[in-house]
Amino acid sequence: MLFEEFDPLKGEMLQILDKNGNIVNDKLVPKIKKETLMKMYKTMVLGRIADVKAVQFQRQGRMLTYAPNHGQEAAQLGSIAAMDDDDWLVLAFRELNAMLYKGVTLEQSYLYWYGNEMGSKYDENVKVLPINVPIGSQINHAAGIAYASKLKGTKEVTIAYIGDGGTSHGEFHEGMSFAAAYDLPMIVVIQNNQWAISTPRKKAIKSKTLAQKAIGYGIPGIQVDGNDPLAMYLAVEKARERASKGEGPTLIEAVTYRMGPHTTSDNPKLYREDKEVDEWAKKDPLIRFKKYLIDKKYWSNKKDEELQEASKKEVLEAFKKVEKTGLVDLEDIFKYTYEKLTPNLKKQLNAYKEYLNEEGAK
Amino acid sequence: MAVKTILQAINEALDQSMEKDDSVVVYGEDVGFEGGVFRTTAGLQKKYGEGRVFDTPIAEAAIVGSAIGMAVNGLKPVVELQFSGFSLPGYNQVVTHAARFRNRSRGKYNLPMVVRMPYGGGVRALEHHSESLETLYAHIPGLKLVIPSTPYDAKGLMMAAINDPDPVIFMEPKRIYRAFKQDIPEEPYEVEIGKARIVKEGKDVTIIAWGALVREVEKAMKQVTDIDAEIIDLRTIAPMDTETIVNSIKKTGRVLIVHEAYKSFGPAAEIISRINEEAFYYLEAAPKRLTGFDVTIPLPKGEHHFIIDPKQIAYELKKLMAEKA
Ligand SMILES: Cc1ncc(C[n+]2csc(CCOP(=O)(O)OP(=O)(O)O)c2C)c(N)n1
Ligand SMILES: [Mg+2]
Numbered sequence: 001m002l003f004e005e006f007d008p009l010k011g012e013m014l015q016i017l018d019k020n021g022n023i024v025n026d027k028l029v030p031k032i033k034k035e036t037l038m039k040m041y042k043t044m045v046l047g048r049i050a051d052v053k054a055v056q057f058q059r060q061g062r063m064l065t066y067a068p069n070h071g072q073e074a075a076q077l078g079s080i081a082a083m084d085d086d087d088w089l090v091l092a093f094r095e096l097n098a099m100l101y102k103g104v105t106l107e108q109s110y111l112y113w114y115g116n117e118m119g120s121k122y123d124e125n126v127k128v129l130p131i132n133v134p135i136g137s138q139i140n141h142a143a144g145i146a147y148a149s150k151l152k153g154t155k156e157v158t159i160a161y162i163g164d165g166g167t168s169h170g171e172f173h174e175g176m177s178f179a180a181a182y183d184l185p186m187i188v189v190i191q192n193n194q195w196a197i198s199t200p201r202k203k204a205i206k207s208k209t210l211a212q213k214a215i216g217y218g219i220p221g222i223q224v225d226g227n228d229p230l231a232m233y234l235a236v237e238k239a240r241e242r243a244s245k246g247e248g249p250t251l252i253e254a255v256t257y258r259m260g261p262h263t264t265s266d267n268p269k270l271y272r273e274d275k276e277v278d279e280w281a282k283k284d285p286l287i288r289f290k291k292y293l294i295d296k297k298y299w300s301n302k303k304d305e306e307l308q309e310a311s312k313k314e315v316l317e318a319f320k321k322v323e324k325t326g327l328v329d330l331e332d333i334f335k336y337t338y339e340k341l342t343p344n345l346k347k348q349l350n351a352y353k354e355y356l357n358e359e360g361a362k
Numbered sequence: 363m364a365v366k367t368i369l370q371a372i373n374e375a376l377d378q379s380m381e382k383d384d385s386v387v388v389y390g391e392d393v394g395f396e397g398g399v400f401r402t403t404a405g406l407q408k409k410y411g412e413g414r415v416f417d418t419p420i421a422e423a424a425i426v427g428s429a430i431g432m433a434v435n436g437l438k439p440v441v442e443l444q445f446s447g448f449s450l451p452g453y454n455q456v457v458t459h460a461a462r463f464r465n466r467s468r469g470k471y472n473l474p475m476v477v478r479m480p481y482g483g484g485v486r487a488l489e490h491h492s493e494s495l496e497t498l499y500a501h502i503p504g505l506k507l508v509i510p511s512t513p514y515d516a517k518g519l520m521m522a523a524i525n526d527p528d529p530v531i532f533m534e535p536k537r538i539y540r541a542f543k544q545d546i547p548e549e550p551y552e553v554e555i556g557k558a559r560i561v562k563e564g565k566d567v568t569i570i571a572w573g574a575l576v577r578e579v580e581k582a583m584k585q586v587t588d589i590d591a592e593i594i595d596l597r598t599i600a601p602m603d604t605e606t607i608v609n610s611i612k613k614t615g616r617v618l619i620v621h622e623a624y625k626s627f628g629p630a631a632e633i634i635s636r637i638n639e640e641a642f643y644y645l646e647a648a649p650k651r652l653t654g655f656d657v658t659i660p661l662p663k664g665e666h667h668f669i670i671d672p673k674q675i676a677y678e679l680k681k682l683m684a685e686k687a
Contacts, residue, residue, distance in 0.1 A: 064662055065488050115486065115662030133490045134448060135420050168419030170451060196420055198396035204419045263488075271396050328664030337657050344626065348655050352667070359677055362666050 003220035008211035015225040021291030047097035068260030074285030075254035078232025090142040090160035139175030146184035165196025180217040183248035193258035198271040214251035226254025371513035375520035390442030422452030433473040446481035447490030461504035480536035486662040494623040500600040511576040513544040518553030535573035558603040564592035567616040582675035615646035625653040647685035
């Protein structure tokens with residue numbers, strides 16, 4: 001069993017594809033359909049460009065605060081690709097790639113970071129919860145979804161994401177305890193990107209690995225090279241098998257790196273060295289994934305150039321549409337408070353409209 | 363004297379308090395090395411070391427709960443919760459313990475601790491970064507809730523809060539952290555907690571506000587020069603300076619309360635109740651409140667509907683003045 005083979009207490013980390021794109025663990029290469037691999041890769045390219053562009057748009061004053069994903073693409077895509085279409089995705093806030101893979105559109109994602117609630121209204125059949133900013137709290141939502149799946153006897157499994165810093169939060173602990181107690185069909189992926197804003201993972205958390213936190217809950221935990229899409233896929237595939245068989249949740253630590261700032265309001269130069277960033281740049285998930293696909297004859301440099309161009313266009317078009325959305329209608333800030341507008345809210349809305357009528361728009 | 367922003371004034375208050383009193387400790391998420399995401403605690407770790415100024419794990423219950431323990435054991439903790447919207451995982455500790463230790467132990471334990479949190483909207487921020495949650499804290503017996511609106515008060519109130527024997531929730535109006543400067547004394551001083559400030563005396567109407575809204579009221583009054591308003595900056599929401607409010611109403615007979623917190627069950631409701639109880643027969647018009655709507659504060663592309671501006675204040679004021687008993 002994979003989870004016995006890689007003991008987080010011994011500091012063993014699952015890796016299949018090394019930073020140069022070479023297979024280092026032949027017998028563990030997961031069987032992934034070409035179609036799936038290509039969807040992963042295309043999403044990764046789109047995700048990377050969308051991310052870099054979002055930061056640029058923000059710098060130009062065209063986008064609000066944005067939380068970059070740069071460097072963490074494989075941690076998300078390797079994991080989400082091993083899930084079924086019918087599974088649930090529960091987000092923290094730095095999972096653009098997993099969202100795109102699961103059917104959230106780029107336009108919706110951009111709209112959210114553009115400051116419009118409509119960006120969290122995903123299409124009807126997309127089983128993704130909105131971005132969840134309060135650290136740790138999403139783990140409890142995931143546990144509830146998984147409990148319902150189990151009670152209803154569906155085949156759904158829930159995958160939830162959290163950051164390294166988030167594993168210190170009480171809500172993480174409560175959610176894990178809950179999920180473990182009832183053997184819930186749930187997978188938690190920790191994107192250990194080494195930083196929680198300015199606080200280094202090593203300084204805030206005493207345990208040697210984050211995966212070993214699983215031991216306290218009585219569930220398996222595994223540390224995975226988060227920049228290796230194949231290793232992430234394998235770990236989640238196995239975790240999903242466990243979940244499906246009613247064996248309960250699994251905790252997966254994806255070891256990766258936040259190449260960009262925490263958000264566009266953050267200046268990492270205040271607290272970390274360029275040298276560290278440069279070291280991680282060499283472990284870029286895109287580089288190794290592309291090489292793997294070319295080695296497999298699934299892909300070529302020429303096709304890659306075309307994909308880069310097409311993705312850039314897609315990104316620019318999505319953002320152009322978002323920029324046309326303008327401001328949110330007054331009614332919209334009221335009408336989702338309850339199912340129906342209460343008399344009190346009606347009164348407040350009407351009084352404000354009267355003001356606008358008399359004094360003109362704000 | 364030195365010219366300072368609210369942010370710099372708070373930093374100076376922390377610095378001077380730490381310098382004077384070794385028992386003062388300062389901590390929270392990203393508070394130490396970086397000096398806070400707003401840089402309010404910048405320079406303190408360098409000066410006072412990692413023992414007294416430090417970064418914590420992301421764990422608000424631990425931040426507030428440990429402050430309680432430290433206060434019991436002789437320290438004066440000043441903790442930061444990164445945004446008031448993220449104060450809620452620590453709210454349990456605030457309400458079930460910080461507010462009650464004195465009462466529970468019949469005075470054996472008191473908690474000289476300060477919980478700082480930037481609050482308020484108008485900064486085009488992500489979800490949970492714009493809340494005004496005064497009501498949640500002002501409602502709880504045993505807590506003090508302080509909100510400065512000027513650099514002078516920010517420094518003096520912070521120094522008073524640190525020396526206060528009871529837990530103080532210190533909400534910082536982040537929209538005006540760096541908006542303007544004021545000449546303030548370089549030496550340490552305190553501004554008394556529980557006392558409102560009369561910003562400007564007047565005879566026609568009383569306007570009550572706090573935090574970033576005080577400035578909006580002042581701007582509004584530049585537009586309505588024909589009304590002589592008395593402006594009160596409440597400064598301490600709880601315990602409230604009822605006397606200053608009531609005395610003002612007895613003089614003016616009219617009141618407008620302006621706050622960004624949600625309307626229902628909010629601070630203005632309490633203020634109006636006190637006015638009704640103590641100055642009802644002096645009122646010449648029904649008390650008015652201009653507040654946040656009873657809806658979740660919107661993300662930036664809809665926030666302008668929610669944020670109160672000077673034009674709105676002027677409009678409400680004119681309506682209030684036109685009312686006849
Ligand atoms: C309960 C709560 N407290 C504080 C914050 C402010 N905050 C936003 S992100 C962040 C750091 C998160 O670090 P990590 O969990 O490692 O995720 P990363 O940002 O690295 O993806 C903090 C403290 C928050 N969002 N929620
Ligand atoms: Mg992190």
